Ligand SMILES: Nc1ncnc2c1ncn2[C@@H]1O[C@H](COP(=O)(O)OP(=O)(O)OP(=O)(O)O)[C@@H](O)[C@H]1O
């Protein structure tokens with residue numbers, strides 16, 4: 375039986391709630407693939423930018439070792455030089471599906487990483503009290519302060535939305551933000567279990583559906599020292615598998631809904647409900663966001679997978695992405711080992727360098743065609 379004092383004496387030897395992120399270093403051929411450029415171009419950019427890439431001594435040669443921080447810094451430099459593609463206007467995307475476990479969080483984390491490597495500045499809002507996105511970037515939502523080298527979550531979206539009772543606990547965006555890979559990497563507004571209290575609080579305020587939309591608009595159009603969102607091309611909101619007041623507010627704030635789908639009967643059934651609810655959305659809010667359905671967990675060798683993909687194509691072909699995401703055994707294995715985006719830990723796996731990289735590009739192409747906002 376465990377006793378209090380004995381347990382406390384074990385401190386430091388017990389496993390943490392969230393494993394610490396591993397230190398990632400890639401060789402030049404991998405770094406060039408991640409940035410979608412040739413090795414020579416990468417070397418030239420290093421010279422021109424003066425960005426220092428650490429070397430490790432292996433035998434008699436000093437080999438370049440690229441960390442995520444350095445890769446994101448190089449991507450930011452390329453962007454400043456106009457060497458990467460840009461969007462005509464900033465966009466907000468919600469990742470939504472009432473079905474659980476279909477890959478919403480996986481996509482939020484990986485797309486944000488891919489886009490940032492492509493030179494687009496991305497902010498993820500974790501709006502799910504399960505806080506899986508927060509965990510996957512290496513933060514422990516169960517602790518408020520940093521403990522034992524593990525970073526906690528002192529503030530969340532609740533500290534930015536000025537609604538009772540949280541208006542008394544308002545914080546500037548800079549205090550809330552997490553930057554898991556430094557200033558040039560994707561930024562995160564983390565979540566913890568208090569997000570469920572925020573969902574409740576939102577129910578009783580006026581204009582609840584527009585609260586997040588107003589927050590994002592203010593940060594983009596009338597920035598202040600406490601809230602400046604002009605630095606982001608893409609704001610990506612990871613949502614829980616339900617319809618809460620916060621989910622509704624996130625959908626209202628978004629130009630685009632990304633809907634990952636599991637390729638099974640339940641996935642298709644849920645999708646029918648979602649598509650029907652679009653009509654209600656349009657009559658309530660006078661507009662229709664673009665819908666982008668993303669087949670996930672595809673397994674070519676499974677007849678069921680192929681059958682549901684074919685049905686999807688027949689019913690909703692115009693909404694489906696051209697790229698489908700394969701089921702990959704790497705994903706759960708890597709996730710269990712370390713809370714790091716697979717786009718950073720395993721960039722040469724097919725699921726990353728083919729599926730996720732192509733999907734990130736395809737969605738960007740669709741975002742580039744969004745009509746301008748009339749406000
Ligand atoms: N293409 C894939 N191949 C293999 N595993 C995957 C793939 N996509 C997602 N997963 C795994 O499936 C599990 C569920 O994914 P994820 O947490 O992203 O789903 P979710 O829709 O966010 O779930 P929830 O509704 O609970 O928020 C995770 O363990 C994730 O790593």
Ligand SMILES: [Mg+2]
Pocket residue numbers: 478479480502506613614
């Ligand atoms: Mg999730």
